Amino acid sequence: GIQVEQSPPDLILQEGANSTLRCNFSDSVNNLQWFHQNPWGQLINLFYIPSGTKQNGRLSATTVATERYSLLYISSSQTTDSGVYFCAVPGNNFNKFYFGSGTKLNVKP
Amino acid sequence: SAVISQKPSRDICQRGTSLTIQCQVDSQVTMMFWYRQQPGQSLTLIATANQGSEATYESGFVIDKFPISRPNLTFSTLTVSNMSPEDSSIYLCSVVRGSSYEQYFGPGTRLTVT
Helix, strand or coil, X not given: XXXXXXXXXXXXXXXXXXXXXEEEECCCCCCCEEEEECCCCCEEEEEECCCEEEEECCEEEEXXXXXXXXXXXXXXXXXXXXXXXXXXXXXXXXXXXXXXXXXXXXXXX | CCCEEEECCEEEECCCCCEEEEEEECCCCCEEEEEEEXXXXXXXXXXXXXXXXXXXXXXXXXXXXXXXXXXXXXXXEEEECCCCHHHCEEEEEEEEECCCCEEEECCCEEEEEC
16 A cells, blocks of 8 residues: 655644644655644545645645655644644545544644 | 534443444545544544445454445444444544545544443
8 A cells, every 4th residue: 555654743833833744655646635633533624735735824735746745834823723634645546545644733822 | 525424423332332323424425434543543444335335344344343334325334343442442434525536524433432
């Protein structure tokens, strides 16, 4: 299967700071998703980003498919950004998804 | 997008018993999946729920322990059988709709086995 690695595993920020989360994958993929899992366990779709750059408010994401990585940028972080961020890619046969181990973010007031 | 509901949202069960989790989607979807997330861990795929046929299980998961049904294109159930404390996890269903292959998750079922 496809290996998906996320870094850093843990991140502590002061409110207002910026951060970059990284997702590396071992094989070419047709799409990539970023999710935020809030403290209640709900997985929220952040970005569906096969390639290029997308922005949504304070968050943006860039995927460079040819180099097999994606970045999630969080600017002016808020306490509500706390939680775990996952990236996921589909398998070659589109019959399953592969998840990274996640980045646990803690934004302190 | 997709609106997905799961029942129950949480439960506390005794070892040796079984629990059936329901996943309902607001409209037809291409694929449905069941995941397990143990405390502090990433998501692990249990199986793909196939409409009208047996589910496709991942390595380490068997039908006797995690029977799955998918009678139509909007509904699926996962049963956790003969539970032990090691089954304490969040169980999540997810769906894929359309050709973009974008995945959406239900709110999850938080299971505690005592």
